[in-house]
Structure formats: structure tokens, C-alpha cells
Amino acid sequence: MQVRAFLRLVGYYWRFIPHFATRAGPLTDLIKAQGPEIVKWSDAAEEAFTDLRTALCCHPVLIAPDFKKEFVLQTDASEVGPGAVLSQMVGEEEHLILYLSWKLFPREQKYTIVEKECLVIKWAMETLRYYLLGRRFTLLTDHSPLQWMHRNKEKNARVTRWFLSRQPFHFQVQHRAGSQHGNADGLS
Structure with missing residues (x-):
């Protein structure tokens, strides 16, 4: 998945992820307009990616379905x-x-x-x-x-x-x- 697409997805749910800006910082640094043409993936970027991916897969972002609701x-x-x-x-x-x-x-x-x-x-x-x-x-x-x-x-x-x-x-x-x-x- 591209960094921008991942950040768009995660960013949609930012309000459910505590300290979102800080946690996503290493990834947003990769896509700055003045940045290099080739993204240099770092340990900090990998850690941020793993952290945000985990946040997308647990409460309060991800919930169990309630079959009484639409x-x-x-x-x-x-x-x-x-x-x-x-x-x-x-x-x-x-x-x-x-x-x-x-x-x-x-x-x-x-x-x-x-x-x-x-x-x-x-x-x-x-x-x-x-x-x-x-x-x-x-x-x-x-x-x-x-x-x-x-x-x-x-x-x-x-x-x-x-x-x-x-x-x-x-x-x-x-x-x-x-x-x-x-x-x-x-x-x-």
C-alpha cells in the first residue's frame, strides 16, 4: 500500500486514535512536498506503520456488528x-x-x-x-x-x-x- 493511501485511510479515523499526529509523524515526513523523489523507509516509519495498522484493527475504530442497527x-x-x-x-x-x-x-x-x-x-x-x-x-x-x-x-x-x-x-x-x-x- 502506498504511504499516501495508507495515511488517507488512517486519517479518516484519526479521531479514534489517541495522539494520531505524533504517531503518524514519521510517515507524514516521508511524503512532504519538499522531500526526496524516492522514499527512504526507516525504522521509525516501520514502527509508525505497524502502530497505526494495529490501531485500525482494534476498539474504538473496529467494533463488533450490532445486527439490530443498520x-x-x-x-x-x-x-x-x-x-x-x-x-x-x-x-x-x-x-x-x-x-x-x-x-x-x-x-x-x-x-x-x-x-x-x-x-x-x-x-x-x-x-x-x-x-x-x-x-x-x-x-x-x-x-x-x-x-x-x-x-x-x-x-x-x-x-x-x-x-x-x-x-x-x-x-x-x-x-x-x-x-x-x-x-x-x-x-x-
């Missing part, structure tokens, strides 16, 4: 791979249940960006079906992939399969601007 599924795709985050609201704060990401196969890397966005939605729903089937949830993503999928479902067999695969799910779609979508974006 889930929030956030997805994002990139040229290399998609990412998804399953979370729930606890009071006014969004808390993480799990992260997902994978590297696209070479054939999938040739898809258009809208197809990649559709693929990540399909993949995330199928992967998380045990959490999502039979209950309402919110899908946070760009609206255009689902609209594009709906318009093109009769023109493309792959899109038809993807469109049909989401039929058993009951969800509402909400748009979240890319600048506020740092958790799923950091995984993709």
Missing part, C-alpha cells in the same frame, strides 16, 4: 483494485466493522471506471451477504455506477449479471463526495 457499505474502485468498508453508526460517529480490498485481475483492469465501480458494488454485496441479506442498509458511493448499470443492463451480458446479483438486497444509495470518502478510497 449497516453502511462504502465502496470505491481504482485502476488497480477496489475497496469497501462495512460500518455502523454509534451515536453520531461511524465505526468500522471490517475492511475489504483486492487487486483486479488483468482482464478487470481493462474495464471502464464505471464498470469497475459496478464490479466493486457487486463484489462487496456478495462478500458481505451474511451481514446484508434480509436487512436494509445504506450504500455510500457515487450514484452514477448504479444509474449506468440500470441503463445498460440489456446491452451487456456482464452488466446484466451484475444487475441481477443485487436484486435480493434492500438498500438505499447515498452520494458521498470523494474528498469525504477517504476510508474506502484508501483501500482502493
